[in-house]
Amino acid sequence: MASSTETDTDPAGYPTGRLGYDQGRSIGIQLAALVGFVLVWWAGALVTPQNLLPQPPAVLEVLVADVSSGLVFELTVQSLRHYVPGLLVGSAFGMAVGVLVGWSETVDLSVGTVASILRPVPPLAWIPFAIIWFGLNDSGAAFIIGIVAFWINYYNAESGVRGVDQQLLEVGQSLGTKTDLGLIRRVVLPSALPDLFTGFRTAAGQAWMVMVAAELLGVPGIGKHLWDAANFLQMQVVIAYMLVIGVLFLASDRLIKLLEARMLAWR
């Protein structure tokens, strides 16, 4: 629906003038929110033991030091070495299985049943299997991340496929798409693409968190560094690297959103 604002008092100047005002307001609110957040944190830190919730400057100090020493980037690269393959492979499998389960009752009854047993296994409980099957390396950590990516994509793909408009399938069939594979490829996948994207975006976000847990395995990266700092009660380091993960999360999220906007232009 159109907004209730009136614009014809200055029709010529409207588009840019208005945009400028809106953008300014939007950035203003965002900045205010961020400042408010830091202030709340700071106030909280003043009434909390410093070694549990450090004040913002202590965290900033760590960040400055580790950025200038390059440690942040080194750890990020180490983490990406299992984050990226884990996310991609896990998501691909999850989408594939989810689409099949959503599509075919037989697959749902068989694979879906086994899935509902395995689903509640906590990611961390997979660690022993990661060690047995993949060893103490990036593959092992990627496996744990992949497990989480798998489930999220699986469920989104499944519900996306179940939500496909019946009539579009009917049209596809009436226009000569005979095989299940054809219908999946030409009707189901394009229809479910928004859900697939939602799943992938959620998984990409969740994967950052699991990465932290997966590095309990002993694989170096941001998460490992974070754990070590926590063991030494160095909460300013912990929070500094939580912020780093936050930035990485935002970056990956934007990237996927951009891709999504491109591929879902028809919406």
Place this chain on the structure above:
Amino acid sequence: MASSTETDTDPAGYPTGRLGYDQGRSIGIQLAALVGFVLVWWAGALVTPQNLLPQPPAVLEVLVADVSSGLVFELTVQSLRHYVPGLLVGSAFGMAVGVLVGWSETVDLSVGTVASILRPVPPLAWIPFAIIWFGLNDSGAAFIIGIVAFWINYYNAESGVRGVDQQLLEVGQSLGTKTDLGLIRRVVLPSALPDLFTGFRTAAGQAWMVMVAAELLGVPGIGKHLWDAANFLQMQVVIAYMLVIGVLFLASDRLIKLLEARMLAWR
């Protein structure tokens, strides 16, 4: 679309006979899938060190012993004491905030911005705050579970609200619903109810996993028992309690599905 099966050879017997056949087939496939799963596990266990992947009978033994001693039920009750409040309170907050963020640009820019910073904080990293704010009790563990439930419900509610049919809002307004609150209550919430349910179901499942992690806090329950067993490499106990969590997961999932089918009869 109608199935391609033909039924008029015995029109009278169709409804019940067909249903019986279908149900039988469906249970058959599910059973076969379960048996297949156990066999794969067993085969895997034969080629894996026993203390990493125990064979099914070893796990069964633990289950039988702990069911007859009542330990399983005791641990379940302990876990439910933080699972249920954590899930409910976290979900309620998540839905409320998600709906507001999806609805209002201002809330999106302010709350949404802060959310995107806090979102990637791994649930485990909240443990220190859970300890400070809630102490070492069920409330502390419930807080960790609530955090996870919050995020999942938040994102589902947000995307549900964004997906509300524009035209239904227009109709609502034209029929006299003037206030934002009115539109939310009478158009947005009913429209987004399927998404809210999806969020809650996902959260209920995820919460079982987080519960395991939250009990690292020192709060007794299934997760705590599982960790102790893992630390002593008693994988038959770990797997036994993973199965217990699986059963609890299935039970909660069915319950929510049932509720959903009732409340979404119009679909």
Place this chain on the structure above:
Amino acid sequence: LNLGGGSSPDSLTLGTLNVFPMMQYFVIDQQGWYDDLGPDITVQTFGGGPPLVQAYASGNIDFAYVGISPGLVAIANGVSSKVVAANVLEPNVMVGSQEFRSYWTDHGADAFEQFRADKGRKPKFATLPAGSTPDVFLRYWITEVLGLSLDVVEILGQSPSALQSTLSTGNADAGSAIEPVPTLLKENPDSDMQPFKYAGEIMPGQPGAVLQPSQRLLDENPGLVQELVNIHVRATSFIHENRTAAAEMASEVIGSDILTTDVATKAINSPASNFISNPKRIVDKSLVYNDFHQQLGSVDTDLAESDVFDHSYYEEASSGE
């Protein structure tokens, strides 16, 4: 008896871990000895040292049975508390695969370089995360005892459960562990990982777990602390006199499905199960731990004996015997 003042609080919170070196606590719990104290004792069993220390720092805990390493980290970070009794002496064990052990037998300290030369990679040592009791023990062995650089090994700091899996699958060449892991490895037919060096040979006087009350409790209720130490000393004696009974108690507290009596009994008879009470016996090496924490770069407080220990309670308790 030390009857130093202070009114008795209604309840106290004990923070502890379900690990073998907490044997004194297991005995006290099973014997019900805390029941005779004035206050109720609420027990919080944590999943690991770090959350326990965080809880300690938040002021939610009155006294702890904790590993010396996290205990020291807490003190260095301003968590006011003192070690008043020790649990165990020289608990760490070096375990190694058949292959690494033969390198060790043949080459001694040169085993690392030799291994690397033959295999093209450094030997992998699995242990708990950096700064933990077994981790510092490993570092001490390599640098102080063998006089080597840490470069000769690849150290894998893992969570406890990951460590168990790693050692029993042979995904590392060796590792630093505490009971009952060495016992479990010995029992495990699939694993060729065996103990090859005990802490007594590497780090005489190595500390393990300790009894560590908060400074507030010490200040306000020294009498109560004295009671706790008395009970602790009694538990240590009980362990020495009734090893099998103590093992059963450990199994009972941790869960008999998790730690079977059989394994517990074997573990308690291991050379690494040297239960003591006297905190003086671990002072030297505890300060070495503090040095390593500083070296690891995460602690900047140099602790003295008086910052960490208060021996008076143990002296009082043992003087009665």
Place this chain on the structure above:
Amino acid sequence: MTPNHSSTENDPDGEPTGTDTHADAATGETPQIAVADVSKTFQTDRGPVEAITDVTFDVARGEFVSIVGPSGSGKSTAFRIIAGLETPTDGAVHVDGTRVTEPGPDRGMVFQDDALFPWRTVAGNVRYGLEEVGAPEGFSVDERVQYCLELVGLTDKADAYPKELSGGQRQRVGIARALAVDPPILLMDEPFGSVDARTRTTLHRELLDIWAATRKTICFVTHDIEEAVYLSDRIVVFSDAPGTVRDVVTVDLDRPRDRTGDAFTDIKARVLSYFEDEPG
């Protein structure tokens, strides 16, 4: 007030609503709906699409005006702008002298594609507006629902959900829902598109009865010229895309009208002529 675009404040530089009056120069009287120089251009990825250009017409209080035009000529766009659902790129619509900025219960709407609340039964859909603004005088809410369902012949489907209805049944529910709150103005976008001839004739009669009894102002979009001639006082004829007003034809016939009468056929032919002499 869309998801994530809710903006309850007034635009600082907008005119305050409810104060400015827009007098119709031609009649000297304030028309109920005044559409003045309205243009609308949609921005798409493939460049701007001009939907309507400089559309100007009035609807007097109690008048029945139809908009006819070929497919894609911007009828729905004009309808949405009058309803307050779309902001014109240029020009403005005033209702009762007040600039239209958002939809409201003074303007009941019936859409081209039925926009029923899928989670409400047929009766629940009709009841929606009554729950907001109450039943019109002389009715209880339940009576009003019953009355409106009778009007469109769907009493037996009161408890059905929208998905269980046929296309025409759904559209009739939409009409009943808009009528229920008894708005002074009715905006209808091809409301009888999927209704069969007989029901349509009944609904035509009912609509005219309601209109006569309540003196509602009706703005009716249709592509069916016969329908327009049968119902309206005046017909606004849109040109091919982008829509402009080619003519406003006055239908000066007594009601009930005879669809086969000469005067009727003449007017129909006149409206039709606008389309036949166009190229394409």
Place this chain on the structure above:
Amino acid sequence: MTPNHSSTENDPDGEPTGTDTHADAATGETPQIAVADVSKTFQTDRGPVEAITDVTFDVARGEFVSIVGPSGSGKSTAFRIIAGLETPTDGAVHVDGTRVTEPGPDRGMVFQDDALFPWRTVAGNVRYGLEEVGAPEGFSVDERVQYCLELVGLTDKADAYPKELSGGQRQRVGIARALAVDPPILLMDEPFGSVDARTRTTLHRELLDIWAATRKTICFVTHDIEEAVYLSDRIVVFSDAPGTVRDVVTVDLDRPRDRTGDAFTDIKARVLSYFEDEPG
């Protein structure tokens, strides 16, 4: 073959498709579409809803047959059963002597509510079927798309997405899409419902031209009796709900037909009479 209800096996006790033939007793010749004793009852929460009862009619090869009836009389239900989208509760439909069990490209479909692929442009929608079964002889795929878009007057919207179209434009894309693959049978459910009079007249003419040239068999659902009389060889008249066949009216007029001629008006009146003498 629905999401999660895909069942590619044949029902063990069903008739094998493609072998049994269903001879029409009346003519002795096999009709292209034979609808025999078809009934359909929907199961709803509020009990069963009988949509059509014992519907029987035939459509000969190359014949143009319309189904008319009031809203809710089961026209769309009958259409869906012929298309193979719905299983009849009783009775059966045979096409070319083969029992209908699923949709296929031999029966092009146009739906009452346009069911366009939202992720494909207008041209992409029309191309869909061509990508499956190839372009008809004498065309390249692109030529065929171009040709069909010209037919429905949407060449300039080739690159627009469905959401950017008006209601009538969307329906025309649906028609172009069904025509593109040149199916021997066309099933159309109120395809011209939201199309304006002029475009509709054009499309009527085009449809008849295509039909004459290709001798397609057309089964056409509409509630517009004039449309039915103008287009069809025979008209199947449905009663009020639950739908039964009241009569099959033969329209024995030469084409092109004069909509105002006496014979035309007579037939129209005859069909109309079925509805006027009904109660309610």
